[in-house]
Amino acid sequence: MRVSCQDPCLICAEVQLSIRHKRVVGVLSGTFCGFWPNWPERKAMLVRKFVPSDLETLVSMYIGSFSEPPWYEVITREEAEKTFSGAMAYEESVILTGTDDDGNRPIGSAIMFAVSRRHDVVSLLSGEDREAAYLAEVFVHSDHRHSGVASRLIGEMMINAAAMGFRRFAVRTSVDQPIIRRIFGRLGFSEVAVDSVESMKLVGGAIRSVPDRRVIMCGDT
Numbered sequence: 299m300r301v302s303c304q305d306p307c308l309i310c311a312e313v314q315l316s317i318r319h320k321r322v323v324g325v326l327s328g329t330f331c332g333f334w335p336n337w338p339e340r341k342a343m344l345v346r347k348f349v350p351s352d353l354e355t356l357v358s359m360y361i362g363s364f365s366e367p368p369w370y371e372v373i374t375r376e377e378a379e380k381t382f383s384g385a386m387a388y389e390e391s392v393i394l395t396g397t398d399d400d401g402n403r404p405i406g407s408a409i410m411f412a413v414s415r416r417h418d419v420v421s422l423l424s425g426e427d428r429e430a431a432y433l434a435e436v437f438v439h440s441d442h443r444h445s446g447v448a449s450r451l452i453g454e455m456m457i458n459a460a461a462m463g464f465r466r467f468a469v470r471t472s473v474d475q476p477i478i479r480r481i482f483g484r485l486g487f488s489e490v491a492v493d494s495v496e497s498m499k500l501v502g503g504a505i506r507s508v509p510d511r512r513v514i515m516c517g518d519t
């Protein structure tokens with residue numbers, strides 16, 4: 299299948315294709331510009347700003363997504379809701395919802411705010427990285443994985459960050475989360491720090507505090 303710029307494409311339709319966008323587009327789905335013209339048929343999707351009516355669906359999706367490997371986390375609805383309400387309290391935060399093609403049904407989400415909001419993360423950074431935008435969350439419903447939804451949410455988040463004046467972008471993920479490491483690796487991000495944390499995980503049917511290692515990656519927006 300040849301994907302062309304006649305496809306609905308937020309970047310091509312609304313923004314001049316620049317070197318920076320090309321670099322972002324390089325990891326995005328075939329929705330954009332035919333950079334990977336031989337990809338299989340993709341599901342249509344839209345990315346838009348989060349609206350309050352997305353919350354219930356996204357909270358369930360968030361809890362489900364982080365109960366999977368490599369996370370095995372046990373997150374209550376209250377904690378999940380706090381993830382969204384906490385981010386909304388920051389004036390610079392951006393929450394994006396990926397939806398099916400009519401824009402109604404959420405299939406994934408991403409949350410970004412200034413890395414300075416996260417003292418545990420910013421304390422491991424130096425120089426300009428301390429002023430970075432921080433991808434706090436990205437998750438996709440298990441029925442919609444491997445279709446470029448996360449890549450597209452990340453690409454659009456980086457465009458938002460650049461438009462807001464952030465020159466650097468940071469993400470923290472598990473050392474055992476290869477998809478996110480690959481997506482950002484392809485964007486030219488470097489691994490700048492590794493952090494050891496304790497997480498509440500469901501292990502052998504019991505909830506335990508388990509040591510976990512996180513990697514922080516930074517790159518240009």
Ligand SMILES: CC(C)(COP(=O)(O)OP(=O)(O)OC[C@H]1O[C@@H](n2cnc3c(N)ncnc32)[C@H](O)[C@@H]1OP(=O)(O)O)[C@@H](O)C(=O)NCCC(=O)NCCS
Nearest residue numbers: 327340363436437438443444445446447448449471477480
């Ligand atoms: C990690 C996660 C967000 C990835 O979501 P996703 O939408 O499946 O990711 P993408 O589709 O953008 O990319 C995944 C892979 O599919 C490939 N892909 C993307 N679009 C494709 C398409 N149209 N056809 C075939 N493959 C495609 C990508 O190249 C990538 O391949 P890779 O595994 O070789 O790197 C998702 O697995 C998830 O929600 N996991 C649980 C929560 C989590 O770990 N979040 C990250 C916290 S830091």
